[in-house]
Amino acid sequence: MGPSSVPSPNKLLAALPPDIYERLQQDLDLVELELGASVYEAGGKQPFVYFPTDSIVSLLYVMKDGASAEIAVVGNEGLVGISLFMGGETTPSRAVVQSAGHAFRLSSKVMKREFEYGGPLLHLLLRYTQALITQMAQTAVCNRHHSVEQQLCRWLLLSADRLPTNELTMTQELIANMLGVRREGVTEAAGKLQDAGLIHYSRGRIIIVNRSKLEKRVCECYAVVKKEFDRLLPNEMAI
């Protein structure tokens, strides 16, 4: 567990041993991430990595024709910029702020230095990366086999898990972009979910009214990802 004197709402940071966290702290800057902002571009060098606190960042690939598809989401359970310590420095995907908020920013130089020390930080980041890999794999499966409605449920739950509230600020248009489907498809699916009393929404504001019913309607992909994150990154982590 991280130090209680300076509580960090980012779970990865919070899971670091106190001595490491304290060493890092002087290099961590709390920055604001605005909705739609690009945290990094496909193929671009990344001067920083980001540990979201109350924001959500979406990793997505944008095709040449402009169509897009979400690869994974990152919230306060993780960090944006794994390619830095994985050794590639860049990736072919973009990172876009899906839900405005804040993140702790750390210079790539410090991140690499700390990673190279090995030990708890390295192992924690690699376990997180494996969880992220599972999320990507399951996204591939979900894209192949499940309906827009099921995918919307998965997306809502994954997003809600990464926010302190059960309210998302997100238009159907943006959700459609993330999922790589038409806006009308999201409208239709969202309408059904609202009619069934699972969610309530209006003009870019989605409230999850009945979470357990939502969990019943979602495809198995959500549970697979959730379970893997819980397994690899338990809340009370003993490193």
Place this chain on the structure above:
Amino acid sequence: MGPSSVPSPNKLLAALPPDIYERLQQDLDLVELELGASVYEAGGKQPFVYFPTDSIVSLLYVMKDGASAEIAVVGNEGLVGISLFMGGETTPSRAVVQSAGHAFRLSSKVMKREFEYGGPLLHLLLRYTQALITQMAQTAVCNRHHSVEQQLCRWLLLSADRLPTNELTMTQELIANMLGVRREGVTEAAGKLQDAGLIHYSRGRIIIVNRSKLEKRVCECYAVVKKEFDRLLPNEMAI
């Protein structure tokens, strides 16, 4: 480059510094991988990791209803069992032999020991893992946006890249399973490709006749993955 005295057709092994390779060599066993064999099961502990030489292993997720989807393929450019050093020990996906052949098998214990030494081996494996991540991400994109024919092209090229020949031993039924589509869909797409003179096939034997034409017909996903593997794991690697 690996030692030339004992040439290893697995590129990862070949890219290791000679001293590390020699230390590993006594623990490496060349084993046969039969078509359809399960290298590891979803959620199961893995006593070994595998470095394919002339075989291809497919990572796939099997849903509760039996439907499946391929997440990524591993050939002589990589290894099967990244979750071992990533720290999770297991993953929710299966690994199935897609093309019979051989692989060097290494005990998980030795693998972990070597990884914990850090240095070149760790960095090499992490770079490979990042390339694999790109493949997974692009699979998700491809599943979302591209036609069965395009996906078949991608699959053929990715497989051919991992084999010494331009001939694949693979029924349309199995390909359909990998791609998570109907067998008839593969038949139709393969028929078109054959009519166009790109491939030739008969009863579980596919020959790539005109590779460059195939590359013109494939979606951008193939190039993204290929480029990323080349970037992260150049053939003449200087570690």
Place this chain on the structure above:
DNA sequence: AGAGCTATGTATTCTAGCGCACATACACCG
């Protein structure tokens, strides 16, 4: 209150791919 923008609702047509059913055809084996 009204204008205007943006978000959401809805209808219509079109197509890829699914599910199912069955026809062919090659390969091997007795």
Place this chain on the structure above:
DNA sequence: CGGTGTATGTGCGCTAGAATACATAGCTCT
């Protein structure tokens, strides 16, 4: 040489989702 099994070919109806077009309905700003 014919039989049997597996691999491939094909047709048909059906549905989800795409593309397009346009209708409504909340906010916000004056």
